[in-house]
Amino acid sequence: MENVWLYLLILLLKMIGVITFALLGVPVMVWVERKGSGHIQHRHGPLYVGPFGVMQPIADAIKLFLKEDITPAAVDRPLYFLAPIMAFVPALLTFAVIPIGPHLQVADINIGLLFVMAISSMGVYGLVMAGWSSNNKYALLGGLRTAAQMISYELILGLSVVGVLMYSGSLSLQEIVKAQEGVWLGFIPRWFVIPQFLGWVLFMVAAFAETNRLPFDLPEAETELVAGYHIEYSSMKFALFFMAEYVAMISISCVMVVLFFGGWLPLPVIGPIVESILPVFVVSYLMPVVWFLMKIGFFLFFMVWVRFTFPRLRYDQLMKLGWKVLLPLAIFNVFLSGIIRMAGLT
Amino acid sequence: MGLESILFYYFAIVIVATAALAVSRRNPVYAVLFLLPCLVHIAGLWLFLGAEFLAAIQIIIYTGAIMVLYLFVIFILDLGSFRTKRIIHQQKSLAIAGGLALIVQLVVLTIASTFPGPFGPPQEVVSGGNTQAVGGVLYTDFLFPFELASLVLLVAIFGAVVLARKESEETSS
Amino acid sequence: MQESAILGYLPILIFFALAVAIGGGMVVVSTFLGRKNPNPEKISTYECGMVPFKDARQRFDVRFYLVAMLFILFDIEVVFLYPWAVLFTRFDPVIFGFVEMLLFIFVLLFGYIYVLRKGALDWS
Numbered sequence: 001m002e003n004v005w006l007y008l009l010i011l012l013l014k015m016i017g018v019i020t021f022a023l024l025g026v027p028v029m030v031w032v033e034r035k036g037s038g039h040i041q042h043r044h045g046p047l048y049v050g051p052f053g054v055m056q057p058i059a060d061a062i063k064l065f066l067k068e069d070i071t072p073a074a075v076d077r078p079l080y081f082l083a084p085i086m087a088f089v090p091a092l093l094t095f096a097v098i099p100i101g102p103h104l105q106v107a108d109i110n111i112g113l114l115f116v117m118a119i120s121s122m123g124v125y126g127l128v129m130a131g132w133s134s135n136n137k138y139a140l141l142g143g144l145r146t147a148a149q150m151i152s153y154e155l156i157l158g159l160s161v162v163g164v165l166m167y168s169g170s171l172s173l174q175e176i177v178k179a180q181e182g183v184w185l186g187f188i189p190r191w192f193v194i195p196q197f198l199g200w201v202l203f204m205v206a207a208f209a210e211t212n213r214l215p216f217d218l219p220e221a222e223t224e225l226v227a228g229y230h231i232e233y234s235s236m237k238f239a240l241f242f243m244a245e246y247v248a249m250i251s252i253s254c255v256m257v258v259l260f261f262g263g264w265l266p267l268p269v270i271g272p273i274v275e276s277i278l279p280v281f282v283v284s285y286l287m288p289v290v291w292f293l294m295k296i297g298f299f300l301f302f303m304v305w306v307r308f309t310f311p312r313l314r315y316d317q318l319m320k321l322g323w324k325v326l327l328p329l330a331i332f333n334v335f336l337s338g339i340i341r342m343a344g345l346t
Numbered sequence: 347m348g349l350e351s352i353l354f355y356y357f358a359i360v361i362v363a364t365a366a367l368a369v370s371r372r373n374p375v376y377a378v379l380f381l382l383p384c385l386v387h388i389a390g391l392w393l394f395l396g397a398e399f400l401a402a403i404q405i406i407i408y409t410g411a412i413m414v415l416y417l418f419v420i421f422i423l424d425l426g427s428f429r430t431k432r433i434i435h436q437q438k439s440l441a442i443a444g445g446l447a448l449i450v451q452l453v454v455l456t457i458a459s460t461f462p463g464p465f466g467p468p469q470e471v472v473s474g475g476n477t478q479a480v481g482g483v484l485y486t487d488f489l490f491p492f493e494l495a496s497l498v499l500l501v502a503i504f505g506a507v508v509l510a511r512k513e514s515e516e517t518s519s
Numbered sequence: 520m521q522e523s524a525i526l527g528y529l530p531i532l533i534f535f536a537l538a539v540a541i542g543g544g545m546v547v548v549s550t551f552l553g554r555k556n557p558n559p560e561k562i563s564t565y566e567c568g569m570v571p572f573k574d575a576r577q578r579f580d581v582r583f584y585l586v587a588m589l590f591i592l593f594d595i596e597v598v599f600l601y602p603w604a605v606l607f608t609r610f611d612p613v614i615f616g617f618v619e620m621l622l623f624i625f626v627l628l629f630g631y632i633y634v635l636r637k638g639a640l641d642w643s
Binding site for chain 3: 349350353390393394399403406407410411412414415418419421422477478480481482484485489492493495496497499500502503504506507510511
């Protein structure tokens with residue numbers, strides 16, 4: 001019986017760790033985004049709250065908490081209150097299967113990758129429900145557009161990982177990371193991004209569309225839909241949509257690192273050097289998490305960079321890109337990977 | 347009562363309750379909303395049988411895709427209009443007949459089939475991952491039905507396009 | 520009775536409950552914090568300052584339906600690909616598995632070309 005309680009205690013600690021990681025990532029990302037965009041546009045970005053404005057997101061959060069919570073008269077009340085939760089929960093739930101380290105994972109299930117796909121497919125409901133319950137033309141159109149966009153790009157997301165599975169032979173995320181251990185020619189890591197480069201590019205583009213980031217942020221296109229599905233939301237309910245978007249960004253970066261960049265495995269060249277001078281327990285317990293954070297940090301910064309570099313697509317261009325360019329390309333990639341994999345076997 | 351039994355009753359109660367709520371809602375958006383937890387919990391039942399792959403597919407296809415279609419259809423149909431109401435009224439008797447037929451079928455099947463006792467998956471499904479086990483038979487022993495499935499999907503694609511065109515012609519005229 | 524797979528998913532169920540508690544907690548907290556000062560203008564539906572006209576829930580473009588329908592069909596195709604990809608190296612011979620899926624996708628490609636020809640995916 002004692003073992004059960006110990007198990008539960010460790011599980012709870014892991015969950016708290018993972019949730020803190022996900023939620024703490026949000027203010028960090030908000031700061032990086034505002035500061036980064038500032039410098040990209042030759043501005044300073046936040047300056048006054050804390051050193052380099054690092055406390056700005058915290059100030060924003062307190063402000064949002066204390067703002068008046070307006071509930072418009074025409075809304076469908078139960079759904080209006082439920083929609084932000086429905087947007088937030090799937091975004092956070094993905095973290096239940098992400099291996100942040102060899103031991104730091106809430107649940108290592110056999111179908112880890114399918115779980116990620118299943119959860120991301122649930123993400124549309126919060127947005128559609130927000131759009132419908134608001135009883136506002138912009139919100140409903142924004143919600144419908146989001147749904148159509150997300151399901152279209154979900155296909156590409158789903159197809160782009162098929163090549164990875166041919167190499168890993170497993171759907172468990174922990175197994176997928178372990179399959180990427182080792183090096184080619186002494187220094188090139190056996191990360192799946194190398195044999196699966198096209199797959200990674202497709203995954204990346206689909207990830208931007210799934211998280212509604214620019215250049216695919218049509219659901220909330222400020223200039224044509226005012227704000228999209230969350231137009232009628234204020235205070236913390238708005239903040240939940242906002243957080244859901246950032247948590248989704250972090251989680252999809254994590255999934256990308258796990259699938260294509262070796263997850264918590266050390267970086268090439270520097271990795272072995274750094275690990276050889278550190279004590280053993282640091283190497284086996286702390287360093288995997290550090291490598292993982294470094295990798296996702298890079299991709300999160302990349303997402304900010306892209307946002308302030310590319311213009312937004314038109315809706316017809318977005319759908320055309322998804323269905324007429326990326327979908328055939330993704331199917332082509334499946335067979336290309338098959339041929340390469342077969343050649344590698346013989 | 348073991349943990350598993352408690353979990354099973356939790357899943358079973360949620361499925362029955364949400365299904366009942368879904369059919370009794372007047373607002374179709376709420377009906378879909380109650381179907382979502384219902385379908386997710388049915389996926390939970392697959393897990394009791396060790397069918398992890400099916401559980402994931404249940405969520406990806408049913409809640410992730412088909413329910414989105416239902417929502418879109420509800421939004422597109424404009425259920426408040428007089429014309430839609432008349433069509434739905436006409437379908438009522440047909441729907442009742444179909445529902446009754448389904449109930450009879452389910453009852454007959456339940457009586458006719460013999461259950462292997464309390465839940466518990468066959469051993470070969472548990473070992474070595476359920477997805478691999480499904481694939482192992484699907485792409486070898488059931489090769490022909492698998493290839494036939496592509497034809498079924500093909501027909502469905504034709505059907506979707508034809509129906510959508512018909513609908514858009516009606517709206518424009 | 521042997522241990523079924525469900526117990527491995529118990530952590531996810533607990534995690535789900537935690538996520539709902541956090542999300543729900545924030546919605547509840549925000550209804551108590553902050554001033555409440557509604558007036559008819561403030562709680563009216565936002566329409567860029569105009570007085571809202573008609574119901575927002577009107578009929579929408581049938582193409583949304585078509586996209587959802589095609590999504591289901593192609594999603595099923597993707598689902599068939601997963602067990603196949605996981606088993607890929609274990610087909611004996613490997614080319615057998617490859618050709619098998621090639622045939623499957625080839626049939627669906629006809630459907631895809633048909634959709635393109637009919638202009639069903641043109642959004643302009």
